[in-house]
Amino acid sequence: MSPVNLQSYLIVGAALFVLGMVGFLTRRNLILMFLSAEMMLQGVALNLVAFSRYHGNLGGQVLTLFIVTVAACEAAIALALILMLYRRRKSLDVSLWQELREPELEPIVDEAPLPPAPLPEPMPHLTVAGPEPMHPAEETSHV
Amino acid sequence: MFDGPRSYLWLIPALPLLGAALTAALGPRWLRGQSHWPCVLGSVAACILSVMTLVAVARGFPSAGTDGIRSYYEWFSAGDVTVGISLRADGLTAVMLVTVTFIGSLIAIYSAGYMRGDPGYPRFFAAVSLFLFSMTGLVLANNFILLYAFWEGVGLCSYLLIGFWFAKPSAAAAARKAFLVTRLGDIGLFLGILTLWLLFGSTATGTSRSLAMDVIFDNVALASTRGTLDHEMLTVACLLLFLGAVGKSAQFPLHVWLPDAMEGPSPVSALIHAATMVTAGVYLVARCTPLFGMAPDAQLVVAVIGGLTALLAALIAVTQTDLKRVLAYSTISQLGYMFLALGSGIEQHRLATLAVTAAIFHLVTHAFFKALLFLGAGSVMHAMGDVIDMRRFGGLRKVLPITHATFLCGAAALAGFPVLFSGFWSKDEILAVTWKAAHESEYATIYFVLLVCALGTAGLTAFYTFRAYFMTFWGEVRIPEEAGHHPHDASPVMGVPLMILAAGAVLVGITLGPTGIFGGFLEQHWMKRQFAARLLPEPGGHHLNWLLMSISGAIALGGIGLAYVLYVKTPALTDNLAKAMSGLYGWSRNKFYLDELFEAIFVRPLEGLARLIRILDQYFVDGLVDLIGQIPSFIGYLVRPFQNGLVQSYALLMALFVGGLLLATMLR
Numbered sequence: 126m127s128p129v130n131l132q133s134y135l136i137v138g139a140a141l142f143v144l145g146m147v148g149f150l151t152r153r154n155l156i157l158m159f160l161s162a163e164m165m166l167q168g169v170a171l172n173l174v175a176f177s178r179y180h181g182n183l184g185g186q187v188l189t190l191f192i193v194t195v196a197a198c199e200a201a202i203a204l205a206l207i208l209m210l211y212r213r214r215k216s217l218d219v220s221l222w223q224e225l226r227e228p229e230l231e232p233i234v235d236e237a238p239l240p241p242a243p244l245p246e247p248m249p250h251l252t253v254a255g256p257e258p259m260h261p262a263e264e265t266s267h268v
Numbered sequence: 269m270f271d272g273p274r275s276y277l278w279l280i281p282a283l284p285l286l287g288a289a290l291t292a293a294l295g296p297r298w299l300r301g302q303s304h305w306p307c308v309l310g311s312v313a314a315c316i317l318s319v320m321t322l323v324a325v326a327r328g329f330p331s332a333g334t335d336g337i338r339s340y341y342e343w344f345s346a347g348d349v350t351v352g353i354s355l356r357a358d359g360l361t362a363v364m365l366v367t368v369t370f371i372g373s374l375i376a377i378y379s380a381g382y383m384r385g386d387p388g389y390p391r392f393f394a395a396v397s398l399f400l401f402s403m404t405g406l407v408l409a410n411n412f413i414l415l416y417a418f419w420e421g422v423g424l425c426s427y428l429l430i431g432f433w434f435a436k437p438s439a440a441a442a443a444r445k446a447f448l449v450t451r452l453g454d455i456g457l458f459l460g461i462l463t464l465w466l467l468f469g470s471t472a473t474g475t476s477r478s479l480a481m482d483v484i485f486d487n488v489a490l491a492s493t494r495g496t497l498d499h500e501m502l503t504v505a506c507l508l509l510f511l512g513a514v515g516k517s518a519q520f521p522l523h524v525w526l527p528d529a530m531e532g533p534s535p536v537s538a539l540i541h542a543a544t545m546v547t548a549g550v551y552l553v554a555r556c557t558p559l560f561g562m563a564p565d566a567q568l569v570v571a572v573i574g575g576l577t578a579l580l581a582a583l584i585a586v587t588q589t590d591l592k593r594v595l596a597y598s599t600i601s602q603l604g605y606m607f608l609a610l611g612s613g614i615e616q617h618r619l620a621t622l623a624v625t626a627a628i629f630h631l632v633t634h635a636f637f638k639a640l641l642f643l644g645a646g647s648v649m650h651a652m653g654d655v656i657d658m659r660r661f662g663g664l665r666k667v668l669p670i671t672h673a674t675f676l677c678g679a680a681a682l683a684g685f686p687v688l689f690s691g692f693w694s695k696d697e698i699l700a701v702t703w704k705a706a707h708e709s710e711y712a713t714i715y716f717v718l719l720v721c722a723l724g725t726a727g728l729t730a731f732y733t734f735r736a737y738f739m740t741f742w743g744e745v746r747i748p749e750e751a752g753h754h755p756h757d758a759s760p761v762m763g764v765p766l767m768i769l770a771a772g773a774v775l776v777g778i779t780l781g782p783t784g785i786f787g788g789f790l791e792q793h794w795m796k797r798q799f800a801a802r803l804l805p806e807p808g809g810h811h812l813n814w815l816l817m818s819i820s821g822a823i824a825l826g827g828i829g830l831a832y833v834l835y836v837k838t839p840a841l842t843d844n845l846a847k848a849m850s851g852l853y854g855w856s857r858n859k860f861y862l863d864e865l866f867e868a869i870f871v872r873p874l875e876g877l878a879r880l881i882r883i884l885d886q887y888f889v890d891g892l893v894d895l896i897g898q899i900p901s902f903i904g905y906l907v908r909p910f911q912n913g914l915v916q917s918y919a920l921l922m923a924l925f926v927g928g929l930l931l932a933t934m935l936r
Contacts, residue, residue, distance in 0.1 A: 150920055158916075219915060226913030233912060 134175035141168030155207045155217045159200075166196055274338045277355045280317050280365060281405040283310040284372075288397035295390025303390035304380040307397040311376050314404060315369035322362040325793050337410050337482065348476040349465075356410035356481075359794030360628065363786075364407040364551055367632050371543035371639045372400045374765040378643050379535040381761035382650060386533075392432060396539065399425035403544035407551055412461040412479045419457065419516070419548060423450050426545050429536040430529045439531035446525040453515015453522055457552075460508030464559070467501055485558040492562055499563065506559050506566035509552060510573075517549025517603045520577040524863055527596040534646025537592060541599045542639035550606045550631050557624050557795075560610070568711055571611025571702075575718035578604030580860065582728035586735070587846075587857040591645050591658050594736045595638070598682060601725060602634050608722060609698040612705035612715060622704070624795070625787040626697035632786075633690035633777050637681035640769035644675035647758045647766065648740060653750030658736060663745035668757045670766065672741050677770040679737045681777070683730035683828055686821035690777025695726060697781065699820050700813040726820050730827025738835040 141164055148161030170189045177185025207217070214221050223232055287310025295303040339354035376396055383392050402421030409415040424447075431443025461479065468487035469477035478484070491497040513519070518526035526546070530537055540546060553560060553570065560567050578601045585597035606627040613623020649656050651668055665672040681691040702722055706715040758766060780786040834841060846853050855861070910921060 146923060150916055150923070153916075222915075223913030227908050227911050230909065230912055233914060 131175055131179045135172060138168045138171035138175065141165070141171060143168075153219050155210065155219055156204075158219060159203050159207065163196060163200070166192060274357075276317055277321065277338055277357055277408065278340060280314045280321070280369070281401050281408060283314045283317075284397045284400040284404065286310055288394045288401060291390050291394040291397060295394060299390060301384070301389065303393050304376065304383075307393035308373065308376045308380065310397055311369055311373040311400050314400065315366070315373045318362070318365035318369045318404075321357055322366050325357060325359055325362045326789065337480075343414070349469075349479065350476060351411060351413045351479055353414060354410045354480065355408040357408070359790050359792070360551075360554060361407050362793075363628060363632065363790065364547070365404060367635050368403050368407065368543045368547075369400065371635050371769075372396075372403075372539065374768060375535050375538050375543065375639060375643065376400075378538075378646075378762050378765040379533075381759050382535055382646055383533060388432060392429075392533070395425055395428045395432070396535075399429065399539060399544050403548065406548055410481050412464065412481060412484070415481075415552075416454075416458060416461060419512070419552075420454065422516070422545055422548055423447060423454065426450070426529070426540055429539070430532040432532050432536060436531065442525075442528040442531040446529050449522050449525040450515040453512045453549075456508045456510075456515070457512025460505050460510075460512065463501065463505040463508060467498065467505065481555070488559055488562060497562060502559065503563040503566045506556070506563045507569060509556055509559070510566065510570055513549030513552050513607075514573065515549070516552075517546045517607070518600050519549070519573050519604060519607060520580055521862070521866075523577060523581065523600045524866060526600055527593050527859075530590070530592040530596055534592070534642055534649055537596070538639045538642035538646070541596070541642060542635040546599060546603055547631055547635065550603065550610070550627060553607065553610050554624050554628055557610075557613075561613075564710070567611045567613070568714065569611070570607050571705070571718055572714065574604045574607025574609075574611055575702075575721045576604070577601070578608060578725045579721045579728075580604075582725045582732065583856050584859045585732040586728060587853055588732075589658050591648065591656050591736055591740060592642070594658075594732055595641050595645060598641075598729060598733065599634075599638055601729060602630070602638070602682075605695065605698050605722065605725070606630050606634075608718060609701050612701045612709075612718075622697070622787065623701045625790045626694070626701050628790060629781060629786050630694035630698055633681065633694040633773070633781075636769055636776055637678045637689075637691060637773040640674060640678035640766065640773050641682065643762070643766055643769065644671050644678060647671040647762060648675075650758070650762075651756060652748055655748040655750050658739040660748045661746050662739060662743040663741070664747075665741040667745065667747070668741075670757050670763045674766040674770040675741070676737065677773050679733045681773040683733040684726055684820065684824040685730075685828070686824060688774060688778065690773055690775070690781070692821065692824065693777035693781030696813075696817050696820055697787075699723065699726070699816050703813060703816050723820065723823060727823040727827040730824040731831050734828045734831035735835055738831055742836050743839075 145161045145164030145166075145168060148164065149158050152158050152161060170192050173185040173189050173192070175185075177183060177189075210222065211217055220233065220235060226232070284307070287306040290306040291299065291303050294306075299305070337354055337356045339352045341353045343351045343353050345351065376393070379392065379396065383389055386392065399422065402418050402425055406415055406418035406422060409418055427443050427447040430446050431440050433439045434443070464484050465477060465479050468484045468491070469479060470487065488497065488502070515522045526541075529540060532540075560570065581597045581600035581604060585594050585601065588594045588597060609623050609627035609630065645656070648661075648664065648668065648671060651664075651671070652661050655661065677689070681689040683689075684692040684695045686692050699719070699722055702715060702719045706712055706719045709715050757763070834845070858864070910917070
């Protein structure tokens with residue numbers, strides 16, 4: 126492998142890492158933060174693979190395999206945790222979870238909160254056309 | 269006997285120590301009211317061993333060619349100095365041992381009655397036992413450092429016992445005063461020891477230095493015969509040693525602690541005054557006679573301080589109204605006599621044996637009658653419900669017959685009542701020594717003045733002793749209400765020691781003094797061994813100075829007669845006399861304002877300094893420490909906002925710091 130190629134791999138790895146970091150630091154949605162973290166992990170893994178290839182030993186490859194495995198476990202745990210958190214607050218906003226701060230500090234409240242979730246599209250109201258079909262009496266209570 | 273005193277010498281201090289340890293360990297929990305047994309048995313056993321030592325020494329121990337020193341154990345060695353635990357038996361030590369342990373045992377037995385029911389009963393006997401251990405160790409030590417250690421032990425025990433009733437503020441203050449004042453002297457003693465070590469410490473081989481007394485004494489003697497002795501430095505060393513003795517033996521100007529030491533229980537006073545504490549200074553100077561003998565100037569200082577103290581203390585004692593205080597000042601005065609004798613024994617750089625033997629003889633007789641007097645005073649206090657002011661009781665000779673009879677023996681001995689009583693003989697020997705010095709010394713005039721002082725003191729002593737006696741036991745019967753309905757005389761456990769001591773106070777003087785037994789013993793078994801070459805031959809052996817004896821006897825009788833006239837016959841005259849001489853009376857009454865003087869010169873400025881330092885400590889040092897203590901919490905205050913509970917802000921900080929670290933590593 127030529128040195129030029131190593132450089133480009135490294136650039137891609139760094140780009141992945143930085144994108145992931147920026148994403149992690151800026152997004153407030155828990156799932157997106159988690160995905161950003163995964164992206165940082167992949168950037169690192171890419172570096173490892175590239176150096177492994179460059180130096181001609183398989184250590185980096187092996188380590189990357191470990192990373193992928195661990196990332197899979199981590200994904201399982203993290204998604205489970207996020208699910209639990211969502212159930213508690215009915216929201217994925219990370220800033221709702223800041224109780225573990227110094228007791229005398231005020232909670233940080235965003236001045237521009239997330240826009241409220243859009244209401245679901247109202248169902249179209251159709252005019253009655255034709256006669257009402259016959260229902261058995263016990264079935265009407267199902268509606 | 270086994271193998272001579274060498275085999276059991278170590279037991280003499282060890283037994284009281286064992287007694288102290290047992291009492292301290294078992295007393296409060298198990299022995300309780302029986303706590304006196306370890307102490308009494310230990311001191312009696314030590315006394316028996318001491319008598320055995322005395323007998324062995326009288327029979328010629330240590331035999332020719334040996335020195336009677338037994339080394340047990342190497343205590344420590346630093347550089348070229350080796351300090352061993354070595355004990356020595358010779359005439360002086362044997363006499364001191366017997367005196368200390370005999371008087372100590374009697375006092376311990378007496379205390380078993382006197383202290384009964386006191387909540388600190390075990391503590392008292394543990395401390396008394398420890399006191400005896402320290403004192404016997406002190407007189408046995410053949411090494412200046414060991415002696416110093418025991419010397420401090422004596423100081424510690426005196427502190428513990430004077431402050432025995434530590435809940436009483438005056439007792440606590442008295443204990444502190446005793447400890448601090450004697451400490452002043454101890455500094456001198458320690459410096460003196462160091463000086464001796466520097467000058468005369470080299471051993472025969474020349475490779476190492478020693479603090480052993482025999483080595484130092486031999487070196488001084490050797491340097492003297494060779495003519496290489498540094499007289500000035502030796503004088504300095506002797507004066508420093510004497511400073512230690514001044515503190516411990518309550519000589520002017522460090523005598524102020526002893527009268528206050530009356531705050532302890534009466535047996536403690538007896539112990540301190542007779543057996544264990546104040547005699548240490550006299551012993552030290554006597555032990556160092558080979559050094560003082562080479563330093564006539566130091567001897568002159570010893571004599572002057574001794575004579576001055578004797579007169580001063582006697583003058584103060586004349587007007588005191590506290591029975592025990594009178595006795596305390598009489599102790600100071602008698603110790604002054606002893607130092608006067610020790611300081612008078614020099615002639616042309618040679619030793620007069622008579623002087624040292626007179627001092628030690630007076631020490632022994634004084635131990636008997638002073639212990640007797642204090643125990644008698646204790647008995648009076650016991651009967652009077654702890655009242656000791658002589659103005660509040662009187663006529664007790666019918667109420668307390670045993671105490672009266674024994675106290676009279678002691679008082680007559682202290683006053684130097686002619687012919688029969690011991691104080692007369694020992695005091696007379698001291699006067700004879702001074703007389704001799706006044707005629708033959710190069711400082712004849714000074715010694716003559718001192719002789720006059722001593723004679724005056726003899727009269728005063730007789731006067732104040734019998735003043736106390738008449739005020740307490742004669743006149744109409746007056747009993748303070750604290751005594752209850754029926755004051756009781758000494759119980760047998762207290763009475764028997766009193767009688768034994770009274771017999772001693774009468775008999776010791778006339779049997780040992782004029783017959784020359786005592787002087788001969790010390791000369792034969794101590795002095796001849798230690799400095800045979802420089803002994804002054806006493807012409808015609810032991811002889812009595814009849815003229816001086818009759819003068820001092822007449823003075824003593826005059827003092828007693830005056831006391832009788834003033835306090836029994838015509839008490840009204842006394843008040844008029846006191847008014848007529850109000851100036852002198854006031855000075856004496858207020859102890860020549862020495863306490864006030866020391867208060868103004870030393871205590872106040874030191875207290876001021878202490879206050880200043882306290883302020884410095886409180887505001888400067890403490891402030892600094894507090895400031896340093898504030899730093900972590902200040903840092904915490906700075907960092908605290910970062911812990912806001914937001915995961916992302918943590919991540920941001922982490923990223924920033926890792927980035928900074930990477931940058932720093934790369935740029936370096």
